Amino acid sequence: MRLREWENQASARLQTAGADSPRLCAQLLLGHVLQLDRLGCVLEAQRALSPDELAALAALEARRAAGEPLAHILGRREFYGRDFRVSPATLIPRPETELLVDCALELLPAAAPLFFADLGTGSGCIGISLACERPHWHGLALELDAAAVAVAQGNAHSLNVSQQLACIRGDLAAVPLAAASCGLVVSNPPYIAEAERAQVMPEVLRYEPHTALFAPQQGLALLQAATKEAWRLLRPGGVLLLEHGAAQGAAVQNILHAQGFAGVDTRPDLAGLDRCTLGYKP
Helix, strand or coil: CEHHHHHHHHHHHHHHHCCCCHHHHHHHHHHHHHCCCHHHHHHCCCCECCHHHHHHHHHHHHHHHCCCCHHHHHCEEEECCEEEECCCCCCCCCHHHHHHHHHHHHHCCCCCCEEEEEECCCCCHHHHHHHHHCCCEEEEEEECCHHHHHHHHHHHHHCCCCCCEEEEECCCCCCCCCCCCEEEEEECCCCECHHHHHHCCHHHHHHCCHHHCECCCCCCHHHHHHHHHHHHHEEEEEEEEEECCCCCHHHHHHHHHHHCCEEEEEEECCCCCEEEEEEECC
């Protein structure tokens, strides 16, 4: 069987199985097994696939057809133009989370040195992206799950920011940093309410860590904890950036106002949904 023939057949099978973007999925599986980028797959469309290659492709296709996220099958996910290793211990990075990075780069001067904290870092995608984009910045990436910390440390090493960013295990409510030590605190904590469980995609519920998804108090508990700790960590003029659910903008604004933050504002993601709330420590 030739590459293009397998792609066409696999795309049809994945579509029948209900997979998102079935042709793209088939192309990415091909690229993973054959060590080709998407252009390489196009250029080698008439390449004959070996029995071993067909067996490997069939195994990966079956996993995707069963609902396993493509990021877990490939072991990586693109975020802010870079590949990040992911595992079942980490939340898969989402495009909407790039808004946190955009906001930080927009609001804070590029040339000035800055120390930041990324609370609940998971795969490390936020903190590592900030370090990659701002070579003068240094920071701490904190994560409670030990397996996720190992993933973040590996990503920091592979993206050459280990000297800028320390990835350690810890609780976002008790960050091991001195008061007023940060110019920026950023966090994408768990924020889905238990009552909203039925609205979460089955694929997410089955394969992604629930500790990175759900939070008590209508999903606000860890957003509130991060806000309180950010108040301690930030120096005057420092910025807090929080990702939250599309219906939580007003509630998160109230949390920041109650803590004493000024200039509180909520930014929409590319879909027009409230996604990031920010505030300044006076």
